[in-house]
Amino acid sequence: MGLDALGGLLGSPVSIFTLMLLASLLIPPIFERLRLPGLVGLLAAGVLLGPSGLQLLDPKAETVVLLSDIGKIYLMFVAGLEIDLKEFRKTRNRSLSFGGATFLIPLLFGIAIGRLFGFEWISAVLIGSLLASHTLLGYPIVQRLGVAQAEAVTVTVGATIFTDIAALLVLAICVSISAGEFSWLRLAVQMAALVVYAVIVLFGFRWAGRRYFRQTGDDQGSQFLFTLLAVFLAAVGAQVIQIEGIIGAFLAGLAVNDVLGKGAVKEKVEFVGGVLFIPFFFIDMGLLLNLPAFVSTLSRHLALVSAVVLGLLASKLLAVLVVRLRYGYRWSEAMVMWSLSMPQVAATLAAALVGRQAGLLTDAVFNTVIVLMLVTSVLGPLLTQRFAKRLTVPDINQSNRPVEPWEPPYPAAPPARQDFAVLVPVYNPTTEARLIEVGALLARQAGGKLAAIAIAQAHLNPTEAELTNAIALSRQRLQQANTISHSLGITAEPILRIDSDVGLGISRAAREHDTQLIVMGYGETASLQARLFGSVIAHVFTTAHCPVAIIRLQVQPQQIRQILVPIRDLAPSSLRLIQFARYLATALGAAMTLVHVCPAHTTEPAKARFRQRLYDQLQDAAASPDRYKVVPHGDIAQVILRVASQYDLVVLRATRRMASPGLTVSDMTTEVLRRFDGSVVLFGEPEG
Missing domain, CATH: 3.40.50.620 (HUPs)
Known part of the structure; x- marks a missing residue:
């Protein structure tokens, strides 16, 4: 094979897709072993494969541009989807106060830095908006430490809504002004169109989503496709009114947030984006990174890089101090708010790429934003890890x-009843005996009853033979459960159910038989298959009306x-x-x-x-x-x-x-x- 043929092969869409998949799979784990964020590894992979490295990928190739655009839109959608609206409502006033401070102060700092280094007003304002948003990279850390419900955390999470929306609005205005002759009338018309568009997306998509999800019931495939359609329809709609698609994607994430809840469809949406499309965006950022120019920026434009990085750290800290003085937060709480609002990743990188493509940001500023991302994505989580340990949760x-x-379990459960019912799904013969025994002991402790359920899984249009075999196997499992329960001196009520979804079948049977507790065996939920298609445990956990003991x-x-x-x-x-x-x-x-x-x-x-x-x-x-x-x-x-x-x-x-x-x-x-x-x-x- 000649060099031309090899070059043509590497330039084909399938080869490009394969290379980006390979980089997404292999590179991030190496960086995580070095205690660096995986996204830094994706950037490094882009540099390695791009014009500054092995020259295997061209950032201007149509396939690369397409995958990058999808990843950019998906990234902003997930950013909107991950905002916990319930927590925001709990601390609305304080979240808005902190959101306003942590947006306006960095915005002013960024404008001042831009003007100081000779940028036009519109570019300076855009630089300010890049500093004004933040990405909650440290949130999983506070979850692991058990302090996610601390007020300092919930206020910062709520502030993210304000900062991201405001930063994206500033981006939309700046790009709109740069695209044509500026006039106050044009700006007013643009803002009016943006307001109408936002209302349509936030309320129209939410209304349509709820109706569609009710009509489709358990059809998670259709619901997943509807969610994807909402994302890209919102992005296309944004482009129709001449604003960036990432704004529409973020608003779509907020719109379907309540619709998806915390169920299996949301997990699928996040998983597909997190392992496929979003990494492609970061790889493309690395492809666009001109390594010699990047090194040159660090040497020739060191003052700009230092001013942006230090300006971001100082302005975010100043915003926290203002809110601390107003609400009396302790130093540990203030430091957690600072560390959580420090990282500049999702909205910042997406907006920087848009600004560069629109000609508003120079290569020096773009490279500076990469440095800013590297510094804050490492420093922020480290500080969160240190100071979050000192938080207390109300x-x-x-x-x-x-x-x-505990009995009756929860206000959301059915009213109190005399019989305490325990439901045990039977499937795995190696664990069935122990599950039945635990369920029997729990039921006997309350003077209640034990029920064993076997699901004969019937897919769409099963043959008579398939259905007969599934029912026979389920009856065999129930017979074994009955033998085990009799040996323990308790009778297990057998329940045979035919259902296309095992998890939902268990949850529905629990509701129909007034169950107070479901006892299940622990299975592998972190496998690729389980994460793609959802595990039975996850389905039961998200759909059951009563507690579940796994x-x-x-x-x-x-x-x-x-x-x-x-x-x-x-x-x-x-x-x-x-x-x-x-x-x-x-x-x-x-x-x-x-x-x-x-x-x-x-x-x-x-x-x-x-x-x-x-x-x-x-x-x-x-x-x-x-x-x-x-x-x-x-x-x-x-x-x-x-x-x-x-x-x-x-x-x-x-x-x-x-x-x-x-x-x-x-x-x-x-x-x-x-x-x-x-x-x-x-x-x-x-x-x-």
Whole structure:
């Protein structure tokens, strides 16, 4: 094969797609091992494959441009989708105050820097808008540390809505002005069109999404396609009114946020973007990075680079200090707000690329933005890791209202009833016996009943033979469950259900039979297949009306004598976890040890107050532990892994997490499951 033929092969769309997939798969893990964000690895991959490296990819190739544009739009959509609107509503006023400060102060700093270095007003304003937004790279860290509900965190998350929207609006105005002759009338018409467009996207897409999701029911494939259509339709609509598509994508993310909730469709949308399209955008950023020019920028334009980086750090810190003086936040809270609002990735890079393509930003500014991203994406999470350990989370003891008892489970569940029903799905013969035994013990403890369910999975238009075989297999499993339950002195009500979706079938049967608890076996949920198509556990967890106990036992239930329950705060969810653990311990005849993981700097009087509040609450709920330990530490996962070897079973709360594209940090429960091979129970609650 000649060089021309080889060049033609490497320039084909399939070869380009293959190379970018290969880079997305291989490079980020190498950088994560070096404790650098994976997105830095994607940039490095772009440099390596681009004109400054091996010259295997051309940033001007149509395929590269297409994939990059899709990734850019998807990145901004996920940024809007990941904003927790519920948390924003809780701290709306303070979030808007901080959002205004952390937008306006960096904007003014950026304008001043731009003018100081001789840029025109429109370019200076655009530079200011680049500094005004932020990306919540450190959010997975505060989730892992168990302080995501701290006010400093929720206020910063809420402020993201304001900063990102405002920064994108400034970008739209600047690009619009640069595209034609400026006039106040033209600007007014443009703003009016933008307002009308935003209303259509935010309210029209939300209304259409809710109607479509109700009509399609469980058809996740159609719902996934509808979500993708909403994203790119919003992007095309933005271009129709002559604004950037990333603005429409961000608004579309906000619009379908409530529609998707935290279900399986949202997971699929984020997964496809996080592993496929978004990495392509960062690779393209690396392709556009001219390495000699980048080095030249660092040497010849060192003053500009220093001014932008230091200006960003100083202006974000000043915004935090202003809000701290107004609301009286502690230094640790202020530092967490600063570290969370520091990283400049999603909106900043997308806007910088648009500004460069529009001719508003020079190569020196574009390279400076890359430096800014590298510095803040590393420094921000490091500071978050350090200062978030000192945060405290408000608990329900600030009011004297006792928590609702575990039985009946939750206000959202059906009214109290005499019979306590436990539902056990049977599927895996190797774990079925232990699940039935635990379910039987829990049901017998409450004087209730046990039900075993087998799902005969029937896809669309199954043949008679396929359906007959599925039913026969399910009946065989139910017969085995019946034999096991009889040996334990309890009768298991058999339930045979035909359903196309196993998870939804279990949830529907639980509702139909007035179940108070579902007991399931733990399966692999992090595999590629599970993440693409959704695991049964995830489906049950997101659709069930009652609590779900996900069990992984390495010993027989009768061998469990010591149960460990780690908590960090006294939020209602933590107390309900303790109540369940107490109930489980009583059913198994085991002792329960409660481990309170408090911040490392917690004083002895504070520990004593927490202990007294804990005893008051648990005494009312009849869930007092047999033993109580206090461990000052900033990382709950490390404490669990260190202490768990002394216990037969660890009870953890199953939670959902928000992950930022390009930087995935496991939450506490995920990290423990990955590193701990002992017996575990995950207690999941219905989505509220």
